[in-house]
Amino acid sequence: MAEPLLDVQNLEMVFENKYQAFTAVDHLSFSVEKGQTLGIVGESGSGKTMAALSVMKLLPNQGRVSGGKILFEGKDLVPLKDREMQRLRGRELAMIFQDPMMSLDQVYTVGSQIVEAILTHEPVGKKQAEERALALLAAVGIAHPQRVFRSYPFELSGGMCQRVMIAIALSCNPKLLFADEPTTALDVTVQAQILDLLRKVRDEYQMGIVLITHDLGVVSDIADRVIVMYAGKSMEDASTDVIMNHPAHPYTMGLIQSAPKLEEQVERLHSIEGAVPDIRSMPKGCRFCTRCPQANDLCRETEPQAKEIAPGHFVRCHYAGS
Amino acid sequence: MTRFILRRSAIAVLLLFVVSSIVFLTVHMMPGDPVLLMLGTDSNPDPQAVEALRRELGLDQPILTQYANWMLHALQGNLGTSYSEHVPVMQSIGSRLPRTLELAGVSLLLACLIGLPLGVLSALRRGKFSDLVMTTGASLGTSIPVYVLGYLLIILFSLNVFGWNIPTLPSSGYVNFSKSPSAHFQRLLLPAVALALGLAASIMRMTRSSMLDALSAESVRALRAKGLPEHNVIIRHVIRNAFIPVVTVIGLQMGNLIGGTVLCETVFNWPGLATLLVKAINQRDYPLIQGCILVMSSVFILTNMVVDIIYGVLDPRAR
Numbered sequence: 001m002a003e004p005l006l007d008v009q010n011l012e013m014v015f016e017n018k019y020q021a022f023t024a025v026d027h028l029s030f031s032v033e034k035g036q037t038l039g040i041v042g043e044s045g046s047g048k049t050m051a052a053l054s055v056m057k058l059l060p061n062q063g064r065v066s067g068g069k070i071l072f073e074g075k076d077l078v079p080l081k082d083r084e085m086q087r088l089r090g091r092e093l094a095m096i097f098q099d100p101m102m103s104l105d106q107v108y109t110v111g112s113q114i115v116e117a118i119l120t121h122e123p124v125g126k127k128q129a130e131e132r133a134l135a136l137l138a139a140v141g142i143a144h145p146q147r148v149f150r151s152y153p154f155e156l157s158g159g160m161c162q163r164v165m166i167a168i169a170l171s172c173n174p175k176l177l178f179a180d181e182p183t184t185a186l187d188v189t190v191q192a193q194i195l196d197l198l199r200k201v202r203d204e205y206q207m208g209i210v211l212i213t214h215d216l217g218v219v220s221d222i223a224d225r226v227i228v229m230y231a232g233k234s235m236e237d238a239s240t241d242v243i244m245n246h247p248a249h250p251y252t253m254g255l256i257q258s259a260p261k262l263e264e265q266v267e268r269l270h271s272i273e274g275a276v277p278d279i280r281s282m283p284k285g286c287r288f289c290t291r292c293p294q295a296n297d298l299c300r301e302t303e304p305q306a307k308e309i310a311p312g313h314f315v316r317c318h319y320a321g322s
Numbered sequence: 323m324t325r326f327i328l329r330r331s332a333i334a335v336l337l338l339f340v341v342s343s344i345v346f347l348t349v350h351m352m353p354g355d356p357v358l359l360m361l362g363t364d365s366n367p368d369p370q371a372v373e374a375l376r377r378e379l380g381l382d383q384p385i386l387t388q389y390a391n392w393m394l395h396a397l398q399g400n401l402g403t404s405y406s407e408h409v410p411v412m413q414s415i416g417s418r419l420p421r422t423l424e425l426a427g428v429s430l431l432l433a434c435l436i437g438l439p440l441g442v443l444s445a446l447r448r449g450k451f452s453d454l455v456m457t458t459g460a461s462l463g464t465s466i467p468v469y470v471l472g473y474l475l476i477i478l479f480s481l482n483v484f485g486w487n488i489p490t491l492p493s494s495g496y497v498n499f500s501k502s503p504s505a506h507f508q509r510l511l512l513p514a515v516a517l518a519l520g521l522a523a524s525i526m527r528m529t530r531s532s533m534l535d536a537l538s539a540e541s542v543r544a545l546r547a548k549g550l551p552e553h554n555v556i557i558r559h560v561i562r563n564a565f566i567p568v569v570t571v572i573g574l575q576m577g578n579l580i581g582g583t584v585l586c587e588t589v590f591n592w593p594g595l596a597t598l599l600v601k602a603i604n605q606r607d608y609p610l611i612q613g614c615i616l617v618m619s620s621v622f623i624l625t626n627m628v629v630d631i632i633y634g635v636l637d638p639r640a641r
Contacts, residue, residue: 056547058543058546058547082552086549086550086551086552087549088549089546089547089548089549090547090548090549090550091549094547094548095544095547096544097540097543097544097547099540102539102540102541103540103541103543103544104541104544105541105545105559105563106541106563106637106638106639107562107563107566107636107637107638107639108559116548116550116558117548117549117550120548120549120550120551120554121549152638152639154638154639165544168548172549
């Protein structure tokens with residue numbers, strides 16, 4: 001098999017100041033191939049966004065990649081300088097964010113922000129860039145590209161803004177797209193449209209997509225493979241079908257149970273008790289032991305290693321597969 | 323955009339009307355009688371002379387009639403004749419206003435030239451030593467009153483108490499530009515700096531905090547994700563967004579600046595509108611006071627209108 005588009009090995013990412021360092025992403029490995037979608041699922045604070053920002057090298061000030069390799073087309077991104085990374089961002093790697101309204105600069109027209117992205121990376125004239133921007137707006141399903149081109153972001157709806165963000169992300173035909181909660185801030189009907197759009201552009205451009213979300217429904221809709229993250233670690237890693245139908249980690253099971261289902265009438269929604277442990281005080285054993293219904297002394301004392309319980313199905317639990 | 327400017331102008335005209343009415347009423351409510359001052363209060367003035375002068379000045383008429391007369395004349399560009407100088411108010415203001423505008427304008431320019439770049443710089447160097455030096459300097463700058471700073475500058479640069487090896491600047495006075503440009507600017511420098519520093523400090527502080535807001539906006543991360551070079555992110559996007567609230571603050575500070583000219587012109591003996599106003603108030607020279615305040619408020623309203631328009635240009639949401 002050819003080498004994957006993106007191959008992240010043992011990524012470790014810390015927040016640090018002068019006195020202490022806290023690990024936010026702990027030995028995370030994943031890979032994405034051309035035309036494939038990887039879903040990274042987890043609650044807030046599980047480190048999924050930080051993993052994506054590590055690859056983009058857009059970590060906040062106190063964050064730093066402290067270990068592991070990020071191979072993009074075989075080349076390690078970790079040692080790259082800012083300027084080299086700048087050339088990759090937008091052209092090879094693109095990213096869209098949770099709040100599309102806030103992601104656009106409010107004082108420039110939508111058109112000028114797309115044109116800006118094109119002109120940054122491509123040796124084309126302004127006229128050509130404008131034509132391409134209009135074509136992109138049409139390609140992401142905007143009905144009146146001319147009008148939207150001249151609009152300011154605050155004149156558009158959230159769904160429209162996310163389409164515009166996708167148009168910007170696509171402007172230089174990137175090979176890999178990170179989508180960080182791309183539908184969370186949107187209406188349900190618009191969510192489905194945006195997911196359809198992502199699927200369409202993935203197939204058309206043969207792009208790899210890393211979809212970060214807390215919503216298993218979104219993942220099952222579009223992802224080929226899923227990683228379930230908890231407190232900075234991968235808990236379960238398998239194909240979407242296996243995760244949805246044969247989950248092996250208690251956390252994954254909990255997530256699936258707590259997703260509301262239309263076809264069932266329930267009195268109360270299931271919920272996983274408690275919250276993700278604080279980054280500054282991780283439990284000694286399994287990170288999920290504080291909330292796991294099956295946890296015992298072994299879980300509280302010893303941290304489980306990831307094991308492959310079936311081909312391509314990795315689980316970090318003492319009792320998985322047994 | 324044209325509609326936006328027209329709307330702003332209409333509001334400005336309305337404001338001017340309201341302000342002039344208030345000015346007229348407050349001036350006439352001031353204690354002290356101009357007629358008695360003109361005739362000399364030491365002796366007991368002749369009641370007949372008082373009555374005659376009062377009638378001559380039109381002060382015997384009901385206040386509303388006086389107001390209507392003044393307003394009618396003002397609309398035709400006639401602000402009356404000064405009691406004390408016996409020349410048309412428009413004429414004395416006409417000779418003084420350019421000097422005050424020059425002082426205020428140069429100060430504003432200086433303040434922007436100092437405050438904006440320093441604010442941007444200290445935000446970009448947040449937490450570093452240079453940031454600390456700049457913010458401390460700004461706190462100092464906002465807290466020194468104009469008149470203290472004015473005398474301080476005179477002591478340092480005119481009296482040159484430390485014997486610095488610099489050309490000493492004249493401490494006060496005014497020389498016409500056409501007579502000697504260099505002497506003119508030498509006398510402008512100290513008052514302009516004294517007036518500018520406080521404004522520069524508040525502009526700098528506002529720029530800094532608004533830069534920090536703009537830097538932490540989510541759109542900045544999205545711009546970096548687009549692969550935009552960092553200097554483009556800062557100049558085209560962060561600074562542009564950060565300057566929007568700063569423009570408003572500069573507009574609000576115009577009132578302080580015009581108020582500051584009163585103190586500054588007094589300290590440096592700059593023969594501008596403000597010194598004229600102080601003199602007029604001491605003399606209870608009603609037409610001159612009204613004229614001066616009206617012109618000053620027009621300047622204030624006009625600059626605020628310009629600020630509003632700049633704001634509209636910078637921020638499409640405000641149009």
